[in-house]
Amino acid sequence: MDFVKKMISKSRMKRFAPYVFIELDKKKKEFQKRGKKIISLAIGDPDIPTPSEIAKIASREVRKSVNHSYPSGRGTVKLRRAIARWHHRRFGVNLDEEKEILVLIGSKEGIAHLPFTLLNRGDTAIIPDPSYPAYKTGVILSDGKIHKIPLLEKNGFLPDIKSIGGKVLGKTSIFFINYPNNPTGAFASRKFLREIVEAAKKHHFLIAQDAAYSELYFSKPAPSILEINGARDVAVEFHSLSKTFCMTGWRLAWLIGNRRVIQSLAALKENIDSGQFNAIQETAVYALNHCERFARSIRKIYKGRRDFFSEQLQKYGWKIFASQGTFFLWARPPIKINSLKCALKLLKEAGVLAAPGRGFGKNGEGYIRFSLTAPMPLLRQAAKSISRIKW
Numbered sequence: 001m002d003f004v005k006k007m008i009s010k011s012r013m014k015r016f017a018p019y020v021f022i023e024l025d026k027k028k029k030e031f032q033k034r035g036k037k038i039i040s041l042a043i044g045d046p047d048i049p050t051p052s053e054i055a056k057i058a059s060r061e062v063r064k065s066v067n068h069s070y071p072s073g074r075g076t077v078k079l080r081r082a083i084a085r086w087h088h089r090r091f092g093v094n095l096d097e098e099k100e101i102l103v104l105i106g107s108k109e110g111i112a113h114l115p116f117t118l119l120n121r122g123d124t125a126i127i128p129d130p131s132y133p134a135y136k137t138g139v140i141l142s143d144g145k146i147h148k149i150p151l152l153e154k155n156g157f158l159p160d161i162k163s164i165g166g167k168v169l170g171k172t173s174i175f176f177i178n179y180p181n182n183p184t185g186a187f188a189s190r191k192f193l194r195e196i197v198e199a200a201k202k203h204h205f206l207i208a209q210d211a212a213y214s215e216l217y218f219s220k221p222a223p224s225i226l227e228i229n230g231a232r233d234v235a236v237e238f239h240s241l242s243k244t245f246c247m248t249g250w251r252l253a254w255l256i257g258n259r260r261v262i263q264s265l266a267a268l269k270e271n272i273d274s275g276q277f278n279a280i281q282e283t284a285v286y287a288l289n290h291c292e293r294f295a296r297s298i299r300k301i302y303k304g305r306r307d308f309f310s311e312q313l314q315k316y317g318w319k320i321f322a323s324q325g326t327f328f329l330w331a332r333p334p335i336k337i338n339s340l341k342c343a344l345k346l347l348k349e350a351g352v353l354a355a356p357g358r359g360f361g362k363n364g365e366g367y368i369r370f371s372l373t374a375p376m377p378l379l380r381q382a383a384k385s386i387s388r389i390k391w
């Protein structure tokens, strides 16, 4: 008897089934086996290498034996100071480097662990639909309840706080938001951030704002929730090196905001991990101290790609949500078609792999997410192949 299989099938793991992407992945592998070239615009992982200046600092730091021991779990003082200075320069936000900053091994790690510090069995977390899938991880593992709220185009993909109602908000412990947003590319206004902070104060929930894409803006810089008066009483915000500096593989991020949450997550992590490699923390100090220079040139590349690809798709009848940043295009195909069917058609007829909106939640149905993480020659080729599809 395969008792291990039985145990796993009865565990919480069954709530993690990535069903929407399975069929697409199977088809992709089939095509590749037959030698067909696929242009992948499905995953939010930059194709642009980490700036070589940053990589050089890392190779120097790796050789220093002082960096070889167990790291400082909360993050080195030097890094937390650099983070505090960056937030001050970028958002005008002052942070206490001892109490209001916690270094993470990627924001996904922090997002998954955060609910353990606040939720007991049956407690509610609000998760937007569509959204980045990791928000549900910690809620599932802590036996919390997920309350989904729709992000609709008519509301600029912002939650309609008023329509959620006091009854739900009153029993909510954590409210996840993510701006600039994956998958839609939507940005939050300060007005919206003020509204949700007010609601959090009134109904006593914690806002967990994911700002992983904060530096990928094309016109106005995205705000931080901590710019809002009183936000640190009710909010925390995730930041990451991953997208800003094309450093997804380096695994370095941080959480700022409410000091009790920071303290509690730090205590939890002390029992789980031992922090990020000191050489990477040292490298992060360098990256943050020179952030604007690196971020500016990375933004320019994505903006060029976004302008080109959205113009092309619109020419062929696609409707593109007018985003002010991120490297995603949230697009409606020329005809009404199920998003998985559409993604399969793109793959079969154009050799382009894109993410079906349904994979991010029920309200993602009808949309396709293109991740512009491929160089211009490939984007040109992809646009040309998409133009030939018969709808």
Ligand SMILES: Cc1ncc(COP(=O)(O)O)c(C=O)c1O
Binding pocket: 044, 105, 106, 107, 108, 109, 132, 178, 181, 182, 210, 212, 239, 240, 241, 242, 248, 252, 253
């Ligand atoms: C919205 C969002 N948040 C967080 C992450 C995770 O970033 P990190 O590399 O810091 O774990 C991603 C990664 O794709 C993302 O899209």
